[in-house]
Amino acid sequence: MPPLASLGRRLLARIIDGLLIGIPVGLVAGGLIGGYGFGDDDDMGQSTGVQLAILLVYFVYEGLMLSRSGQTVGKMLMKIRVAMVANGSVPAGNPGWTRAAVYSLPQLVPCIGFVFWLVNVLFCTWDKPFRQCLHDKAAKTVVVSTR
Numbered sequence: 457m458p459p460l461a462s463l464g465r466r467l468l469a470r471i472i473d474g475l476l477i478g479i480p481v482g483l484v485a486g487g488l489i490g491g492y493g494f495g496d497d498d499d500m501g502q503s504t505g506v507q508l509a510i511l512l513v514y515f516v517y518e519g520l521m522l523s524r525s526g527q528t529v530g531k532m533l534m535k536i537r538v539a540m541v542a543n544g545s546v547p548a549g550n551p552g553w554t555r556a557a558v559y560s561l562p563q564l565v566p567c568i569g570f571v572f573w574l575v576n577v578l579f580c581t582w583d584k585p586f587r588q589c590l591h592d593k594a595a596k597t598v599v600v601s602t603r
Contacts, residue, residue, distance in 0.1 A: 457544045458600040460587055461536035463580060466599055470577075472530030477514045485509035508564075515560040523552035527602075535602045541586065547597050555595035 485506045521528045526537040526546040538547050538555065547555060559576065563569040576590040583589075586598045 461599040465534040469530035469534040473528045481510045481513045519553040519556035551595040555591045558591035558594040
């Protein structure tokens with residue numbers, strides 16, 4: 457098994473992927489539903505719709521990419537990948553989709569979803585010995601360096 461990826465590389469990979477998905481999907485979804493409002497209650501519905509579109513596209517993007525190669529574009533650029541704890545293989549099929557679902561889908565639940573997401577992503581800062589987030593534990597994966 458290659459060495460574990462640094463937390464900094466993992467964070468940068470998530471930021472890259474978030475921008476890669478969030479910007480184009482936000483622009484398209486915002487244009488389709490009439491903008492990304494910040495004012496009255498009607499604007500709140502539009503904003504929620506755009507966020508939901510970004511969340512669902514990110515889930516599909518991550519599930520597909522991890523199942524195929526263990527890497528998203530952000531992970532490729534940061535030279536890290538997701539590997540199965542048991543043997544270092546690509547998390548093809550259920551593990552890739554499980555990891556993507558546990559990362560993304562709890563955010564569909566107002567308030568509680570954000571709290572879960574926050575605990576999930578911070579979990580790797582204190583987890584030993586594999587620095588796994590909750591989505592890694594659910595899928596039995598780790599994030600490793602590719603070099």
